[in-house]
Amino acid sequence: MKASIWLQKTVSEFENAGILSPRADAEWLLCEVLNLTPPELRLTQNNKLTEIHLEKLTASAARRINREPLQYIIGTAPFCELVLRTKPGVLIPREDTVAVAELAQKSLEPDKPCNILDICCGSGAIGLLLATRNPTCRITFTDISEAAIACCLENIALLNLQSRCQCLQGDLFQAVPSQKFDIIVCNPPYITTNGIPSLPPEIKTFEPRKALDGGPDGLAFYRRMSREAKNRLNKNGCLVLEIGDGMGDAVCKLFQENGWQYSGSGHDIIGLQRTLGFLPGEE
Secondary structure, three states, X not given: XXXXXXXXXXXXXXXXXXXXXXXXXXXXXXXXXXXXXXXXXXXXXXXXXXXXXHHHHHHHHXXXXXXXXXXXXXXXXXXXXXXXXXXXXXXXXXXHHXXXXXXXXXXXXXXXXXXXXXXXXXXXXXXXXXXXXXOOEEEEEEEOOHHHHHXXXXXXXXXXXXXXXXXEEOOHHHHOOOOOEEEEEEOOOOEOHHHHHHOOHHHHOOOOHHHOEOOOOOOHHHHHHHHHOHHHEEEEEEEEEEOOOOOHHHHHHXXXXXXXXXXXXXXXXXXXXXXXXXXXXXX
16 A cells, blocks of 8 residues: 555544544654655655555554544654653643743753753653753752652653652652752643533543642642742742643632732743742741
8 A cells, every 4th residue: 555545544634533634643643654845755655565664553443543643553642842751641842832841941041950840751851951041050849649750750751861860750749758949840730620521532631630630720730839839949949830821810819819920921832821820028
């Protein structure tokens, strides 16, 4: 079978399965199995696929038709200039989350050492982006999930950042009981419990619920962070959080009630408010 025929057939199957980007997903699978870039794929679509290629493509397409996320199938996910390993049981990094790193970046001084905590780190996307852009920063990653810690460790090794990064398993600050940091970044669970069933199958069925479920109002982890993070920052330190759509006012109110000072916000690629920054305020 020619690659072009497989592509045409698979795009139709993906459309019937309700996949939102059928052609892009099918092309991504072809590129992965054939080890080609998208421009190379366009030049070789008339090439005949081997039996080994067809076996791999058939298995991968079946997983995608079942609505398994493409990132789990191929094992990687792009995150700004990085390509990170990801796997089932670990939240898939998304471009929206780049806004957290960009807001945190504004608090960094060039070439000045800085200790950063990436809490609820998942694959390590936020902290690793900051580490690659700031060679004098040291990053501590924590997550309650064993799978997330294992994935984060793989990405640290992939980027050769072992000398400046460490991973610790624990619930929020449990893994760093006495340490203080210059910057804390966090993408906490913030989907309301009742909102999870309405999410796309790729998310609600395959991504870890612990990384999604923010409680009845989506604010459960923000309440904990507003209480527990204040004494974990060094002088002039800051906290940067990802938030869900329309949550800005509620999260700001919550933190200000607990003595924090709002310090700024950031927006995602479509212009929605996606991050908030806070300072501990005066004791």
